[in-house]
Amino acid sequence: MESNQNRGLNDTEMRRFNDLGGKTAPARVAVVAAGVVSPLGFGWDETLATLRANKDCVSPVTRFDVEKCRCKTAGQVSDERLSERRNGRKGERLHRATRMTMVVFEESFGQDPKFKPELTVIGTTSGGMSFGQDYYRALHRHRDLRHSPGWIANYPPQKPVIDAQDAFNISAPCQIIANACASGTNAIGHAFECVRSGKYQRVLTGGYDAISELVFVGFDSLQASTPEKCRPFDRDRSGMVLGEGAAIFALENLESARARGARVLGEIIGYGISTDNHHLTQPDPSGSGPRRAMEQALQSGNRSAGDVNYINAHGTATTFNDAAEGKAIAELFGGVPMSSTKSMMGHSLGAAGAIEAVVCLLALQAQFLPPNINFRNPDHGLHLNIIPNESREAKIDTVLSNSFGFGGANASILIQKLAA
Amino acid sequence: MSLQIAGMGWVTPLGRGVDTVWGRLIRGDEAPRQPISDPVSDKEYSAFRVPADALEDLPPHPRLRRASAISRFAAAAGIDALIEARSTIGEIDTEGMALVFAVSNGGVIYTKRFYHNVVEAGAQSASPLLFPETVFNAPASHLAAILGITGASYTLVGDGAVGVLAMQMASDLLDNGAFESCLVVGAEEADWLLCDAYHKWRLLKKEPPIELFRDPPRGMILSEGAAAVLLARQGVVEIDAIDAGGNFFQRREAKKIVRRILHNLADEQVCIISSANGTFIDLAEQKAIERELASALVYSVKPALGESVGASALWQVIAGAQGLRTKRLPQMPHLPQHIGLNFPASNEIACTKAIILSCGLNQQAAGLRLSI
Numbered sequence: 001m002e003s004n005q006n007r008g009l010n011d012t013e014m015r016r017f018n019d020l021g022g023k024t025a026p027a028r029v030a031v032v033a034a035g036v037v038s039p040l041g042f043g044w045d046e047t048l049a050t051l052r053a054n055k056d057c058v059s060p061v062t063r064f065d066v067e068k069c070r071c072k073t074a075g076q077v078s079d080e081r082l083s084e085r086r087n088g089r090k091g092e093r094l095h096r097a098t099r100m101t102m103v104v105f106e107e108s109f110g111q112d113p114k115f116k117p118e119l120t121v122i123g124t125t126s127g128g129m130s131f132g133q134d135y136y137r138a139l140h141r142h143r144d145l146r147h148s149p150g151w152i153a154n155y156p157p158q159k160p161v162i163d164a165q166d167a168f169n170i171s172a173p174c175q176i177i178a179n180a181c182a183s184g185t186n187a188i189g190h191a192f193e194c195v196r197s198g199k200y201q202r203v204l205t206g207g208y209d210a211i212s213e214l215v216f217v218g219f220d221s222l223q224a225s226t227p228e229k230c231r232p233f234d235r236d237r238s239g240m241v242l243g244e245g246a247a248i249f250a251l252e253n254l255e256s257a258r259a260r261g262a263r264v265l266g267e268i269i270g271y272g273i274s275t276d277n278h279h280l281t282q283p284d285p286s287g288s289g290p291r292r293a294m295e296q297a298l299q300s301g302n303r304s305a306g307d308v309n310y311i312n313a314h315g316t317a318t319t320f321n322d323a324a325e326g327k328a329i330a331e332l333f334g335g336v337p338m339s340s341t342k343s344m345m346g347h348s349l350g351a352a353g354a355i356e357a358v359v360c361l362l363a364l365q366a367q368f369l370p371p372n373i374n375f376r377n378p379d380h381g382l383h384l385n386i387i388p389n390e391s392r393e394a395k396i397d398t399v400l401s402n403s404f405g406f407g408g409a410n411a412s413i414l415i416q417k418l419a420a
Numbered sequence: 421m422s423l424q425i426a427g428m429g430w431v432t433p434l435g436r437g438v439d440t441v442w443g444r445l446i447r448g449d450e451a452p453r454q455p456i457s458d459p460v461s462d463k464e465y466s467a468f469r470v471p472a473d474a475l476e477d478l479p480p481h482p483r484l485r486r487a488s489a490i491s492r493f494a495a496a497a498g499i500d501a502l503i504e505a506r507s508t509i510g511e512i513d514t515e516g517m518a519l520v521f522a523v524s525n526g527g528v529i530y531t532k533r534f535y536h537n538v539v540e541a542g543a544q545s546a547s548p549l550l551f552p553e554t555v556f557n558a559p560a561s562h563l564a565a566i567l568g569i570t571g572a573s574y575t576l577v578g579d580g581a582v583g584v585l586a587m588q589m590a591s592d593l594l595d596n597g598a599f600e601s602c603l604v605v606g607a608e609e610a611d612w613l614l615c616d617a618y619h620k621w622r623l624l625k626k627e628p629p630i631e632l633f634r635d636p637p638r639g640m641i642l643s644e645g646a647a648a649v650l651l652a653r654q655g656v657v658e659i660d661a662i663d664a665g666g667n668f669f670q671r672r673e674a675k676k677i678v679r680r681i682l683h684n685l686a687d688e689q690v691c692i693i694s695s696a697n698g699t700f701i702d703l704a705e706q707k708a709i710e711r712e713l714a715s716a717l718v719y720s721v722k723p724a725l726g727e728s729v730g731a732s733a734l735w736q737v738i739a740g741a742q743g744l745r746t747k748r749l750p751q752m753p754h755l756p757q758h759i760g761l762n763f764p765a766s767n768e769i770a771c772t773k774a775i776i777l778s779c780g781l782n783q784q785a786a787g788l789r790l791s792i
Contacts, residue, residue, distance in 0.1 A: 065543075066543070067543075068542045068543040068544045069543045069544075119664065124577075125555065125556065127577070133535065135617070136532070136535055136536075136539065136613070137539055139460050139461060139613075139616070140460055140536070140539050140540075145620065148617075148620045149620055149621055149622075152617045152620060152621050153621070153782075156524075156577075156578075156579065156782045157556075157577045157578075158577065158578050158579070158667075158782065158783070158784060159782065159783075162667045162669070162783050162784075165667065166667075166669045171666040171667055172666065173585060173588070173664035173665055173666050173667070173784075173786060174578070174585075174667065174784065175576055175578075175585050175588070175589055176576060176577045176578055177574055177575065177576060177577075178523075178555075178556035178557055178575045178576070178577045179557050179573070179574060179575055180555050180556075180557050186574065190574070190589070190592075193592070193593075193596045194592055194596075196596075197592070197595055197596045197597075199592060199595055213538070214531075214534070214535050214538070214554075217538050217543045217546045218534065218546065218551035218554065219551075220543065220546070221543075221546035221547060221548040221551055222548045222551060222552075223548070273571065273572045273573075274570060274571065275519075275561075275564045275569055275570050275571060275572070275573040276570075277561075277564055277565035277568070277569075277570065280483075280552045280553075280558060280561055280562070281552045292570075405557075406552060406555050406557065406558070406561070407555065407557040407558060407560060407561030407564075407573075407575075408561055408564070408565075408573075409557060409561075409573065
């Protein structure tokens with residue numbers, strides 16, 4: 001049996017290597033294409049420009065009535081621009097989530113048309129929820145239910161992904177992960193593990209979520225969302241604002257990608273997952289759940305905390321999340337620069353981890369640190385190195401992205417710039 | 421790497437416990453019809469419900485105090501699977517255990533109640549107690565807390581095939597080497613709203629019995645419950661192949677993908693645990709079986725237990741495992757007279773392998789093969 005040093009593997013990797021009968025070393029996992037749509041913009045270029053401009057993309061909610069809610073704002077994807085991309089009459093029946101998913105497929109497969117996934121792993125929290133609402137409202141008010149078969153057919157969470165795959169002639173099996181707000185990062189992390197193990201060569205992954213009244217009102221009822229600005233890690237933070245969007249990644253065995261001459265945008269190198277059983281909606285105040293996820297990601301990536309140059313925090317701006325996450329980051333990473341880009345676009349739930357992973361890739365490619373906007377006063381209980389209000393240039397090689405959710409779902413991924 | 425079933429738990433409209441439910445299926449019992457209605461409409465449907473006494477000895481846990489039926493079903497099945505696994509392979513370290521939870525409709529009862537308040541009285545009436553229970557991963561979170569699982573927990577959403585996709589994910593997690601075992605759970609709760617939705621989608625019939633393989637199909641009856649399967653390196657039944665299948669874009673295309681799955685999983689001395697439920701699925705599976713494995717014995721639990729959607733594929737897994745363990749399969753009720761499939765004529769079977777064929781109602785299909 002080979003020693004760890006000979007292969008440069010840590011203990012976990014060596015165990016995997018031995019479990020695979022010593023035939024295959026853990027594979028390196030390349031990102032060969034990615035697509036994104038969010039309140040920050042459509043595609044990589046718009047997203048990068050908005051991040052650099054430190055723009056607040058949160059606006060008054062227009063999709064449903066929020067008069068009786070405390071919070072009245074959200075990060076929203078332009079309906080007009082989504083409508084421009086409708087695909088004939090069928091497009092009119094599709095849910096907004098499907099149309100957002102198609103936008104990101106278009107960008108990703110535009111970058112690498114030859115990418116053919118063996119498996120698709122996508123995160124979401126609510127699928128086509130607004131169609132479920134339409135159906136229930138029509139039932140409740142004894143209104144016209146002629147459209148109900150369409151609402152029902154387009155409601156399931158796998159539907160946007162299957163429709164997008166159909167449009168791009170892909171028939172890979174779809175695993176739809178619904179781990180609340182950690183879904184997107186869990187999806188990318190599991191896809192990474194699948195390629196890394198050598199069992200799969202190519203996996204499509206990411207997350208999507210479209211804003212809906214039920215979810216908006218739900219967070220409002222918990223008083224988790226704020227009537228003010230979203231100020232992650234600020235002393236005066238008062239809650240989150242919701243967002244929406246989608247992002248996907250084409251992950252491929254690095255050797256395979258290089259062999260076919262694919263462009264490599266970055267490398268996923270580590271993943272951590274933990275479950276915090278403290279409470280259904282609140283993290284253990286000790287930060288132990290997030291900390292375990294981050295430690296695992298480092299261990300899985302064979303990196304130390306000192307190797308990380310930037311952290312894209314979950315940072316919802318709720319009192320409890322930021323305190324628990326901030327404590328864990330401070331203990332583990334000390335003063336590593338960090339920001340929550342939810343301050344700019346809101347919290348897109350199942351899409352958040354995927355969109356924020358694109359933000360991380362952009363930061364690595366353009367060598368800058370994305371900002372934590374609306375930041376006024378440091379929370380002196382948290383010893384953090386926040387990137388306040390303005391993006392700035394920086395040399396970065398390795399970044400960590402966190403996502404934590406209801407049900408105690410915690411996920412962290414480690415991404416690195418691939419050396420030329 | 422060997423992937424084995426070390427323990428199983430089963431909560432169904434025919435009761436709780438693998439031996440109990442299996443015994444009733446072998447006897448030819450069918451779940452009783454229960455009417456299901458809602459103030460929002462004067463329409464009444466039929467469903468197969470889990471009897472209240474099935475959960476009487478569920479241990480008290482703070483997480484179950486307000487939890488919906490789906491979480492209670494899952495807790496009962498998960499606890500039972502662990503108890504059986506401990507008697508089969510010894511002590512199990514929950515720190516080295518992953519959880520994969522398969523669901524389709526999720527906590528629909530609380531979701532409906534939550535949104536009903538919003539529709540009826542406005543957003544200011546929305547309940548902060550109900551909302552967290554509407555989230556798809558709430559049942560998995562409760563189960564993880566009850567069992568002390570602190571590592572990986574994934575909730576997978578899909579149609580009836582999601583249970584097989586969950587088994588695939590569990591297999592991937594165990595192959596990745598970070599876990600010693602994985603508890604795969606499928607659960608669903610029945611509600612009037614679901615019945616109405618499936619009825620509007622022309623998949624539901626109002627009264628039992630569920631009559632399989634009719635042309636045109638006559639419809640299904642919705643049911644509820646849970647199944648839990650603990651996967652480990654040792655056990656009593658092996659998962660020797662999984663085909664995660666793919667998606668069909670039109671119902672008429674289902675046959676093609678089901679046939680491909682059957683072709684990939686075909687083997688000698690195999691029986692097929694079908695997902696036929698009285699809908700378009702029956703014809704897709706019938707045609708595929710006739711072309712690929714015409715002589716194989718075919719059995720479906722759905723005439724007796726109903727369509728439990730997110731739990732259904734794992735119900736099939738348990739039925740397949742029980743068939744192989746006991747060398748028996750229940751006989752099938754309400755079949756048409758002339759049909760080119762081979763159904764169990766008596767309870768005794770000689771199969772050493774079972775294909776779990778799972779074609780869902782919402783475009784997904786997958787399968788796996790068990791062996792003993």
